[in-house]
Amino acid sequence: MLKWSLTLVLWEAFDHADFFREVTLCIYGKEESVRLMSHTLWWKPLGQPLQFVWAVTSRGPILLMCSDLVLDAETILTLYCRRTRIETLFDALKNTMGAFRFHFWSRYLPRHSRRPTANRHLKAPQAQHLPTVVACWQAMETFVLCACIATGLLQLFSLKYHEGLWKQQVLYLRTRSRELPSENTVRQILAPLLARQLLRSPPKAFWWRINAAVNGDEDDDRQT
Numbered sequence: 001m002l003k004w005s006l007t008l009v010l011w012e013a014f015d016h017a018d019f020f021r022e023v024t025l026c027i028y029g030k031e032e033s034v035r036l037m038s039h040t041l042w043w044k045p046l047g048q049p050l051q052f053v054w055a056v057t058s059r060g061p062i063l064l065m066c067s068d069l070v071l072d073a074e075t076i077l078t079l080y081c082r083r084t085r086i087e088t089l090f091d092a093l094k095n096t097m098g099a100f101r102f103h104f105w106s107r108y109l110p111r112h113s114r115r116p117t118a119n120r121h122l123k124a125p126q127a128q129h130l131p132t133v134v135a136c137w138q139a140m141e142t143f144v145l146c147a148c149i150a151t152g153l154l155q156l157f158s159l160k161y162h163e164g165l166w167k168q169q170v171l172y173l174r175t176r177s178r179e180l181p182s183e184n185t186v187r188q189i190l191a192p193l194l195a196r197q198l199l200r201s202p203p204k205a206f207w208w209r210i211n212a213a214v215n216g217d218e219d220d221d222r223q224t
Contacts, residue, residue: 099147
């Protein structure tokens with residue numbers, strides 16, 4: 001009951017307009033005048049102090065909690081409003097590029113759980129298994145990094161060559177919602193073009209050497 005009553009008291013702070021100060025901040029990509037207030041309060045469920053930020057924007061009131069007691073309220077609110085970019089990028093990495101579909105695993109890796117309490121009893125890998133664990137983590141990070149680079153290239157193509165990309169696209173789009181094509185649209189346009197370009201490459205091109213190595217035909221120099 002104390003938790004719910006405390007939440008109600010926090011929200012009622014919006015009724016006291018004289019407690020707020022007015023600042024100009026970038027809210028979801030647009031500068032606007034915002035009424036702002038912040039205080040450090042003890043949060044009983046965590047047993048530690050937290051910084052609470054009250055903000056009134058053009059989209060309505062916002063109440064934030066922050067464990068960093070040093071950050072100013074303006075920075076906290078600005079970072080919160082930038083979360084949409086992070087979520088959009090994460091969605092592109094996950095669903096468009098498959099950045100987290102790697103299958104690098106080792107029985108020597110500690111099996112982390114999504115529940116923090118279950119991770120308290122994790123045992124560190126033995127010394128002789130550390131190289132394997134490190135190599136596994138490096139493979140995961142390299143896979144994700146390559147996906148990030150590929151996503152950046154798709155965004156670069158969208159920014160610089162959007163007119164040509166729209167002319168090449170044969171996909172069904174009920175309504176074009178914006179001038180720049182999305183990462184998914186660029187990927188679907190470039191994938192067949194890149195495949196055709198690779199198949200037309202010269203016999204001694206590096207692509208055919210990679211293809212031969214993957215298929216176990218190192219001696220095949222693609223003599224045609």
